[in-house]
Amino acid sequence: MNQTPNAERPILSVESSAGATTSNIKHRTSNIFWRILDFVLAGIFIYAGALKASDPVQFASDIDNYKILPWTVSVALAFYLPWLEIFCALGLVFRFLYRGALSILTAAIVVFTLATIAAKVRGLDITCGCFGHASQNWSFPSHLATNLAILAALLALLFKVASQNRLRNAV
Amino acid sequence: MKSSFVGQAVILAALALLPSAGEAIYFRDKISWRSAIAPSEMVTVEQARAWGENAIWVDARPDEEFARDHVPGALLLNEDRWNELVPQFLAVWSPGKKIVVYCSSLSCNASREVARRLRKEAQLPDVFVLEGGWEAWMKKNR
Numbered sequence: 001m002n003q004t005p006n007a008e009r010p011i012l013s014v015e016s017s018a019g020a021t022t023s024n025i026k027h028r029t030s031n032i033f034w035r036i037l038d039f040v041l042a043g044i045f046i047y048a049g050a051l052k053a054s055d056p057v058q059f060a061s062d063i064d065n066y067k068i069l070p071w072t073v074s075v076a077l078a079f080y081l082p083w084l085e086i087f088c089a090l091g092l093v094f095r096f097l098y099r100g101a102l103s104i105l106t107a108a109i110v111v112f113t114l115a116t117i118a119a120k121v122r123g124l125d126i127t128c129g130c131f132g133h134a135s136q137n138w139s140f141p142s143h144l145a146t147n148l149a150i151l152a153a154l155l156a157l158l159f160k161v162a163s164q165n166r167l168r169n170a171v
Numbered sequence: 172m173k174s175s176f177v178g179q180a181v182i183l184a185a186l187a188l189l190p191s192a193g194e195a196i197y198f199r200d201k202i203s204w205r206s207a208i209a210p211s212e213m214v215t216v217e218q219a220r221a222w223g224e225n226a227i228w229v230d231a232r233p234d235e236e237f238a239r240d241h242v243p244g245a246l247l248l249n250e251d252r253w254n255e256l257v258p259q260f261l262a263v264w265s266p267g268k269k270i271v272v273y274c275s276s277l278s279c280n281a282s283r284e285v286a287r288r289l290r291k292e293a294q295l296p297d298v299f300v301l302e303g304g305w306e307a308w309m310k311k312n313r
Contacts, residue, residue: 056194057202072204079195084187091183100179 002082023073034160041088041153051084052078066119081108087141099161106154212286214299216311219271227264229272231285232305238276242308248272248285257293264295273301273308 035055052059056062064071084104120140138146198213206248225257228245230237237247246263248256264270270289282300289298301308 053190053194056198060202076201077203078202079191079198080262081189083190084184087187089182097179097192099176100181100183103176104183146281147226 014043027086028031034157037153038095041150041157042092044150045092046087049089050070051080051082053086056082066115067122068115068118084108100156102154102161106151106158109147109151109154113144114150114151116143116147181227195196212273212299213302215302216307219269219301220311222269222271225267226269226271227260229260229270229282229285229289230305231272231281232279236305242273242305249281250284250288253288261293268296269297269299271299271301273304276304276306279304282311 056075058077059082060071060075063074063077065067069077085108088101088105088108091097092105188307201247202203203213228246229243230241230246231249233239234247237245237249241247246260247259248257270286272282272286274283274288275283282304286298286300289295303310
């Protein structure tokens with residue numbers, strides 16, 4: 001008579017351990033997905049940053065073409081922005097200052113996108129300079145689509161980090 | 172939580188200052204902080220005048236301003252009528268001559284653009300931009 005509960009226990013234990021394993025696999029797969037996204041974004045920003053850092057003169061001229069900032073500021077940004085992109089990208093890879101890196105990259109891509117749209121509205125025929133010479137012949141729609149795709153990925157990572165933080169704080 | 176995002180962003184922003192400062196020092200001769208022209212591509216009125224007959228003066232200002240007054244012997248070559256004026260300019264140019272392009276003042280862009288196009292599109296060497304443009308030339312010749 002006393003055997004029934006005891007006999008059920010192993011079954012429950014197997015079920016719960018199977019459930020835990022499935023949940024672990026899902027969790028691990030999800031983690032791998034987010035890490036891949038980190039690496040893809042980091043790769044894009046390291047590539048873009050390295051191209052611009054290798055030719056700051058051209059990048060200063062690309063920024064100046066937007067006709068938003070004075071030349072001196074364009075030069076300062078041409079030296080600074082590529083390294084900021086590279087450092088933030090490394091932050092994504094090594095999970096070093098990860099939240100700050102995500103915030104900066106998201107803000108940067110929003111500013112780039114708005115500047116591109118503003119230039120288009122003002123009728124300026126410019127190269128974005130986002131990927132140095134590689135992006136010289138990009139059309140406006142492809143430029144915009146790339147920026148929006150990157151922005152979507154960054155926002156997804158930001159929301160994930162924010163929700164993880166919220167959970168941690170709740171516990 | 173918000174402060175951790177901001178705090179980390181500030182640290183990253185500060186870290187990026189170091190290599191960018193190094194790069195700015197490394198490239199100091201290749202880029203000017205005052206105008207979009209490298210110091211090596213700029214020329215002062217005195218330097219350009221010293222070249223004498225060896226220099227071709229190019230006026231990158233609009234037609235009306237050129238008609239009003241210009242550097243003696245200067246050729247008109249502006250972006251408004253680029254295709255029309257470039258052949259006339261090339262007929263006068265000869266190898267070994269230095270080209271001095273000017274526009275209205277220090278802040279104008281026309282001379283820089285014409286100089287860039289002469290270098291890239293016409294593949295001409297020794298193209299310089301006059302520092303201070305027409306204003307500087309007038310000051311030195313009053």
